[in-house]
Every structure is written in structure tokens, then in C-alpha cells.
Amino acid sequence: MMRKSINDALRHWGILCGLLAAGLLAAGCHTSAPRPADAGGSAAPDGGAAGPGVIAKTSDLLRVGDFINVAFLDLPENPPAMDATIKQDGTITLPLLNHPVQAAGKTTGQLEKDIWQFYVPGGYYKRMTVVVKMQGQFYSVKGEVKSPNRYPYATATTVLKAITSAGDFTEFARKRTVKVFRFNGRIETEDCIKALKDPRLDLPVYSGDLINVERRQSPFQR
Numbered sequence: 001m002m003r004k005s006i007n008d009a010l011r012h013w014g015i016l017c018g019l020l021a022a023g024l025l026a027a028g029c030h031t032s033a034p035r036p037a038d039a040g041g042s043a044a045p046d047g048g049a050a051g052p053g054v055i056a057k058t059s060d061l062l063r064v065g066d067f068i069n070v071a072f073l074d075l076p077e078n079p080p081a082m083d084a085t086i087k088q089d090g091t092i093t094l095p096l097l098n099h100p101v102q103a104a105g106k107t108t109g110q111l112e113k114d115i116w117q118f119y120v121p122g123g124y125y126k127r128m129t130v131v132v133k134m135q136g137q138f139y140s141v142k143g144e145v146k147s148p149n150r151y152p153y154a155t156a157t158t159v160l161k162a163i164t165s166a167g168d169f170t171e172f173a174r175k176r177t178v179k180v181f182r183f184n185g186r187i188e189t190e191d192c193i194k195a196l197k198d199p200r201l202d203l204p205v206y207s208g209d210l211i212n213v214e215r216r217q218s219p220f221q222r
Contacts, residue, residue: 062103062111064088064183065150065208067136070115073129083135086208088181096124104183104208108132137207141166144173144213153207159190162205163213174214183208 062068064086071081084092090104097118103111112130119125137153139162146167157165159178169175175192180203182188188203195202205211 060107062086062106062108062134063137063206063208064090064104065138065140065210066104066134067138068092068103068108068111069133069135070094071131071133072119073131074127075125085138088210094118108134139205139207139209139211141211141213143211144170144215146170153205157205158199158202159205159211160192160195160202162211163192169213172215174216177214179212179214180205181210181212182206 066086067083068086069081069083070092072079079095082095084094084103086092086103087100089100090102091100092103094101094115101111101115101118106114109132112132115130115132116128119128119130138150139153139157140148140150141162142148145163146169148166151162151165159180163169163178169192176194178190178192180188180190183206190203191201
């Protein structure tokens with residue numbers, strides 16, 4: 001009787017150890033679920049769908065003032081590629097379309113897809129390949145400067161440096177209220193007389209910005 005009780009106890013202990021081992025094995029083989037990607041991901045720079053957490057860099061996005069080239073390929077007769085400057089409202093104008101196309105804020109790949117959507121599913125062509133290339137970045141200086149124009153944005157610059165590149169102020173320039181129209185729609189004002197004394201007040205200039213130097217209302221105004 002004693003031997004039977006011992007055998008029963010050993011059998012129950014063996015079953016318990018087996019269940020415990022199986023539980024540990026299952027826990028060791030379990031893979032935790034991946035963390036959800038951070039919100040705010042956007043399309044990948046090549047225009048395809050972005051992977052989790054992939055965010056297009058700001059430097060990859062087209063902006064107001066950018067100069068781009070658009071080529072239309074795989075057509076019966078390929079038209080010549082066209083150059084376009086992204087306008088202040090962020091759009092470009094394309095052949096045949098009776099509406100502007102939003103370009104600013106997109107990568108070249110995203111813009112290619114949008115243009116293709118307008119022409120192929122839109123019914124203009126059965127087949128087309130669109131290639132968009134960024135030709136360069138620019139800022140503009142106008143108003144009371146000696147050489148108002150659009151200038152290449154080759155490196156980081158400031159309002160005073162941009163005005164110098166435009167030949168400097170004319171004698172009629174109102175230097176205390178120079179307006180900077182940002183590519184994103186913001187408007188900032190720089191007092192260039194103060195900025196000449198304190199470079200920390202000299203605002204940065206980015207591609208697509210427009211600097212406007214106003215004319216003095218009187219000879220005594222600065």
C-alpha cells in the first residue's frame with residue numbers, strides 16, 4: 001500500500017514537471033509583437049509607399065521657387081521635356097491640363113505619380129511614364145536693390161548676404177523693414193541696420209524665399 005502511494009506521488013510529480021517544462025518552452029518560443037510605427041510617417045523619397053516609421057526628409061521635398069524638369073515618356077511621339085518653376089502658391093502648370101498641379105511639399109517621386117494620375121487614368125493617354133528632376137534651388141531678391149533677380153541657393157545664406165549678392169541696397173532702400181516671404185507662407189521682417197551691428201539678428205534665407213526691400217517714403221526714413 002505504501003509502495004502504491006509512493007508510485008502515485010511520483011507519477012503526479014512527473015506530470016506536473018512535464019507541464020511546467022512545456023510552459024517554459026512555449027514562453028521561450030514566443031516572439032513579442034512589433035511596436036506600432038510612430039505616427040506621422042509619409043511616403044518614401046522614391047514616391048512609393050513608406051515603410052513603418054519612414055519619413056521623407058525636408059531636404060527631399062520640393063518647395064516654392066524650385067526649378068524642375070518634367071519629361072513625358074513612352075508616348076507615340078514624346079513631347080520635349082519642359083522646365084517649370086514652382087510658383088508662390090506651390091503649383092506648376094502642365095500641358096493639356098486645365099488646372100494647376102500641386103508640387104511644393106512633395107518628393108519628385110510623389111509628383112511623378114500625381115502627374116501620371118492626371119494624364120493616364122484621367123483619359124489623356126493610355127500609357128505614359130513621367131520623370132521629374134530637380135534642376136536647382138533659388139531665392140529671389142526684389143525691390144530697392146541694385147540687381148533684383150532670382151539667385152541660386154547653393155549654400156546657407158542670410159538676408160544681408162542675399163542683398164549683397166543682389167548688388168546691395170539702392171539709396172532709396174528702407175532698411176529697417178525688409179520683408180522675407182517664406183516658401184511656407186510666413187512673412188518675417190528684418191531691421192537690417194540692427195542686423196549689421198548684431199549678426200544674430202540677420203535672418204536665414206532658404207530656397208524658395210522672397211526678400212523684398214521696400215522704398216523709403218521720405219528722404220529721412222531709414
